[in-house]
Amino acid sequence: MSILKDIRVIDCSIAMAGPFAAQRLGDMGADVIKVEPTSGEWQRHAAAGGATGNQINVSFLSLNRNKRSLAIDLKAAEGKTVLIDLVRGADVFLQNYRPGVAERLGVDYATLSAINPRLIYISMSGYGEDGPYRSYPGQDLLLQGMSGAMLSAGAEGEPPAPAGQYLVDAITAYSAFEGALAALFHRERTGEGQLVQVNMLDAITTIQMQELSVFTVGGKPQTRSAERHAHSYIRAPYGVFSTRDGYITLAMASLRKLGEVLDDPFFADMDEEKDGWTQRDAIFARLKEHLPTRDSADWLAIFRAADIWAGPVYGYADLIDDPQIRHNGTFVEYDHPTEGRVKTPGFPIRFSRTPSTVTRGAPLVGEHSADVLREIGRSDDEIAQLVESGVVRQHG
Incomplete structure (x- = not known):
């Protein structure tokens, strides 16, 4: 069944x-x-x-x-x-x-x-x-x-x-x-x-539990090496573009609206589904000429006012300080017996009747072994024997 x-x-x-x-x-x-x-x-x-x-x-x-x-x-x-x-x-x-x-x-x-x-x-x-x-x-x-x-x-x-x-x-x-x-x-x-x-x-x-915790708990910044370690299915513009002071994302913007905002007749007669596919490189190149003339915040304000889909490109420092992240309570903090104050991504689902909570941090090795064994009916003598034989590890 x-x-x-x-x-x-x-x-x-x-x-x-x-x-x-x-x-x-x-x-x-x-x-x-x-x-x-x-x-x-x-x-x-x-x-x-x-x-x-x-x-x-x-x-x-x-x-x-x-x-x-x-x-x-x-x-x-x-x-x-x-x-x-x-x-x-x-x-x-x-x-x-x-x-x-x-x-x-x-x-x-x-x-x-x-x-x-x-x-x-x-x-x-x-x-x-x-x-x-x-x-x-x-x-x-x-x-x-x-x-x-x-x-x-x-x-x-x-x-x-x-x-x-x-x-x-x-x-x-x-x-x-x-x-x-x-x-x-x-x-x-x-x-x-x-x-x-x-x-x-x-x-x-x-979902970036490990990476963000390395940053928030371990204090290690995102440092990329000299060599690469890392959609061709969506029409232009769709990607990351340089601005005067950083980067922004643009996703499937109306070519007509882009032309109006940029005051560029290049986009005026383009068909989004046809030219958006066949002229991807040309569109990208044109945007590369325009976008470095202003800061990211300026472009985001301009594009949002025109209902053009655009967004910032954050590093982790920007992300954890973002007002929506703070509003959502995306990160949780708790005290850990060996790690001190820990800040890490929380649980992304909101239950109206059964909200999630942090009842304990990451356990130490074997911290709850005895408790669990007792719950399934093992005696203290049996637990001690299992610990002594190395089958079970009990912290402390």
Whole structure:
């Protein structure tokens, strides 16, 4: 029997992170109903790497197996009624709308949990449900640049190196999947549903557990060597660009808007899907001419005002001091018996009923051996014998 047999999931998500998480639940046997517009989720029609597929494009195929599709118009009253009826018998509801959209549609947690108190509601966002960045676009490359990870690869003096996959989307998907499973387990014990919040910024930050702890605890800066140690599938512009004082990321910007902002007729007649692929080098070269004329902060303000997707490229020092990171409480601190005050990435999932806490730091070798052995019925004499023989190590 599949582990999630008879678990019903309503998947109202789009793009990668949400569908990937819901697909994982489907892979484990859940009945996943993908609720999408009557025109189909946009990713059905968006080419990946120029691969258009036959009728369904490859990105959609890769993220939506083990699902049934329900195509409805949620803006229509009848469509809303269908969804509400689904919610009454559902176990998990998953969405990655921009903050505020679920409330406008009337499918927010407060509304749906009143209808079905056993519902586990997974809400995914780019930077958090609130805070200074709540309305910023949660796009993979932008979050990679902000995470500090780009400066952990490549050679000294080279531009920051993005990952060759949609890393932040994948990590966020796994966080949502993990949160859904944990909340289902909690419900088995208590009968209670709950709200589970996951955001991309915390997910990509906390997955760098070792690297960031080397920086925050060990005090070692990100120093790249002289030689390289470390998507060709997305149209230009998509990458890291030098500015007058550093670097920024640009992701899939409107070429028309770029031309207007830069006052450059080069972009005026470009077709984004055609020229964005065939003229990638020329577009990159043109941006290399423009962007070094201003500081990063200036460009970010200009691009955000024009709704052009852009973001900073952080090192770890910038990341840990960022206002959204501080607002989210992304890092936790605790006292350790041998390491002193420890600051390290925390747990990226927010449970409304069962919040995570740090009850103890990293244990010493064998610190709890005796306690655990007693819990499974071993006597003190047996424990002593096991320790003496070297089978068990007990600290202290």
